[in-house]
Amino acid sequence: MIHLAKPFLGEEEIRAVTEVLKSGTIAQGPKVRELEDNFAAFIGSKYAIAVNSGTAALHCSLHALGIKPGDEVITVPFTFIATANCILMQGAKPVFVDAEDETFNMNAEQIEEKITKKTKAILPVDLYGHPYDYDVIKEISEKHNLKIIEDACQAVAAEFKGRKCGMLGDIGCFSLYATKNIVSAEGGIITTDNAQFAELSKRFRNHGQSEQKRYEYSDLGYNYRMTDILASIGIEQLKRLPKLTLARIQNAEYLSERLSRIKGIKTPFVKENRKHVFHQYTIKVEEKFKLTRDELVDFLHKNGVGCNVYYPKPLHLFNHIKKFGYKLGDFPVAEKLSQQVISLPVHPGLKNDQLDYIAGIFEGI
Numbered sequence: 241m242i243h244l245a246k247p248f249l250g251e252e253e254i255r256a257v258t259e260v261l262k263s264g265t266i267a268q269g270p271k272v273r274e275l276e277d278n279f280a281a282f283i284g285s286k287y288a289i290a291v292n293s294g295t296a297a298l299h300c301s302l303h304a305l306g307i308k309p310g311d312e313v314i315t316v317p318f319t320f321i322a323t324a325n326c327i328l329m330q331g332a333k334p335v336f337v338d339a340e341d342e343t344f345n346m347n348a349e350q351i352e353e354k355i356t357k358k359t360k361a362i363l364p365v366d367l368y369g370h371p372y373d374y375d376v377i378k379e380i381s382e383k384h385n386l387k388i389i390e391d392a393c394q395a396v397a398a399e400f401k402g403r404k405c406g407m408l409g410d411i412g413c414f415s416l417y418a419t420k421n422i423v424s425a426e427g428g429i430i431t432t433d434n435a436q437f438a439e440l441s442k443r444f445r446n447h448g449q450s451e452q453k454r455y456e457y458s459d460l461g462y463n464y465r466m467t468d469i470l471a472s473i474g475i476e477q478l479k480r481l482p483k484l485t486l487a488r489i490q491n492a493e494y495l496s497e498r499l500s501r502i503k504g505i506k507t508p509f510v511k512e513n514r515k516h517v518f519h520q521y522t523i524k525v526e527e528k529f530k531l532t533r534d535e536l537v538d539f540l541h542k543n544g545v546g547c548n549v550y551y552p553k554p555l556h557l558f559n560h561i562k563k564f565g566y567k568l569g570d571f572p573v574a575e576k577l578s579q580q581v582i583s584l585p586v587h588p589g590l591k592n593d594q595l596d597y598i599a600g601i602f603e604g605i
Contacts, residue, residue, distance in 0.1 A: 242598065244546035245419040246589045248484055249473075256472035263468075271468035275475050276429075279414075282478060283406045285431040287438035290471060291445050294393040294415025296464035297428035298326040301411045304432075304440040305387045307332050307360055313389075314354050315363040316346040317554040317566075318574035323365055323391050324555045333564060335359070336556055338571040342509040344368060344522065344581075347573070348376040352384075361387040366395035366405050368550075368583075369421070369517035370510065374400045374408045389413065393428070396421050397485045399515035406431040411441075416474055421488065421519055422481050424474035427466055485517050487588035491595060492518040495586065498599035504529025505602065520550055521586040524577070530605050533580055540584075543601055550583050 260271060272290050280288035291297050307313060309331030315323055318339040327334045337350040344367045351362065362381055364372035372390070381388050388409030392398070395405040396414055406412030411434070416427035430441050443450055448461030496507040506524035510516045525533040533549070540547045554574040556566035568575065584598060 241544050242546055242585050242590070242594050243587070244548055244583065244585050246587050247418055247423045248477075248480065248588050249423075250476075252476045252479075253473050256476050257469055260468045260472045266469050267467050268465045269468045271471040271475065272466050275424075275466075275471040275478070278475060278478055279429050280431065282481070283404050283412075283431050285407055285412070286433045287431065287435070289430040289438060289441045289445065290466040290474075291428045291430065291441075291464040292466050292470075293426055293464075294413060294417060294428040295322040295326060296445065296462070297393070297413035297415070297430045298322060298389070298391060299329055299462070300430055300441040300444045300464060301389050301413055301437075302326055302330045302332070302361075303444045304411060304430075304437040305361055305389060310358065311360040312356060312358040313361045313363050314351055314359060315391075316365055316367075316574070317556045317571050318344060318551065318577055319365045319367055319391070319555065320393075320551065321555060321558070322393075323363060324561060327363070328560070332360075333358075334555070334561065336566070336571060339574045339577060341573050341577070343370050343511060344577060345370060345372045346377075348373040348380070351377065351380050355380075355384050355386075359384070359386060361389055363389045363391060364409075365391040365393075366398055366408075368508070368522050369395045369398050369519040370508075371395065371398050371400040371405050371408065371514045371516075373511075374403075378408075387411075394420070394519035395517060397481055397515075398517040401513045407433075410434060411437050416470075416477075421484060421517060422474070422477035424466070424470040424477065427470050427474060484588045488518045488586050489516070491586040491588075491590055492516075492521050494595050495521060495584065495599060499523065499602055502529070502602055518586050520583040522550065522581050522583045524580040525582060526580065533582055536605075537582060539605070540582075540601065545598055545601060546585055548583050549578075549581060551581075552578055554578050 390409035393415035416424040445464035
C-alpha cells in the first residue's frame with residue numbers, strides 16, 4: 241500500500257525525545273520556548289505561541305481578538321470542521337462565503353455582501369497548502385475595520401508574494417498534527433506581531449493565568465499547553481522543513497505533468513505569486529472521467545494507492561451548523577467540490593517508482 245500520508249521521522253527526533261525524558265522536564269518548559277523561538281524566526285513573526293493542537297491555536301486566536309457571543313466571523317464552508325467549531329466555541333456565528341472552484345479557498349469577491357454590524361473578523365483558510373487571496377481580503381478588512389485570523393494549519397512554509405503564510409493576517413494558526421507537512425504528533429502554533437494578542441493567547445492556553453504571576457487568573461482559560469516531549473519533535477522537524485517542502489512540490493509537479501493529460505481529471509491550480517506546499521495534492525474528478533469520484537476512490541484502494549476525500553460534506557450541512565439557517569444549495573461551489581475532490585499521495589517518503597505507479601493507474605483506466 242502506498243500511504244496517503246507518512247510522517248518523516250528519524251534518529252534525530254528519537255534522540256530529542258529521549259533527551260527530554262531523561263531531563264525530567266516533560267511538560268511545558270525550555271523545549272517549548274525553543275520551538276517557539278525557532279518557529280517565529282522561520283515565519284518572520286515577533287511572537288510564536290505553542291499549543292497542543294491546531295484547533296487550540298484557532299480557539300486561542302479568536303479569544304485574543306476578542307470574539308464573543310453574538311459576534312459574526314466570516315469564513316468558508318469547504319474546510320475542516322475545526323475552523324467553524326472554534327467560532328462556535330466562542331459563542332459567535334460562522335458566516336460563510338462560497339469557495340473558489342480553482343483554488344478551493346474562500347471566494348474573496350463574495351465577502352463584502354456578508355458583512356453586517358455584527359461582523360468582527362474574517363477567517364480565511366490556506367486550504368491544502370495554497371495561500372488565500374491576501375490582497376483582496378486585506379483591503380476589505382481595512383475598509384470595514386475587521387481583523388484577519390489566518391487558518392494556516394495546512395500551509396506551513398507556503399508563501400504569498402514571498403511572504404509566509406501565518407503572517408497574512410493579524411494572527412495566524414498552524415497545526416503540527418501527525419499527517420501535516422511537519423509534525424509533533426499533536427500540536428499547534430500561533431504567530432503574530434501583536435504583543436497583546438500574544439499575551440492573551442499565552443494566558444488562554446494556561447487556564448487564564450499569566451506566565452509572570454501564577455495562580456492569578458485574568459479570564460477564562462483552558463489547558464492548551466504543549467509538552468516538551470512534543471516540542472522536541474517539532475524542533476527537529478522544523479530543521480527538515482525546507483527539504484520536506486521541496487520534495488512535496490516536486491512530487492506534486494510530477495503527478496500534475498502526468499495526470500493533466502487525462503480527460504476528466506483537473507490537477508491542482510496554483511495562482512500567480514503563490515507557493516503551494518501541497519499538504520494535500522487534491523484533484524477534481526469531473527463527469528468526463530471514466531469513473532465517478534467514489535468509484536475512483538474504491539479503485540485506487542483496491543490497487544494499493546492510499547487516497548481520501550477532504551472534505552465529503554461542506555460545513556453548512558452539518559446539524560449543529562445548519563441551525564443557523566443554512567441549507568443545501570446555499571454554497572453551490574463548495575457542495576460541488578465535496579462531490580469531486582480526491583487527495584493523492586505526494587508526501588516526501590514517496591519513491592519515483594511509486595509516483596510512476598500512481599500515474600500509471602490513472603493512465604490505465
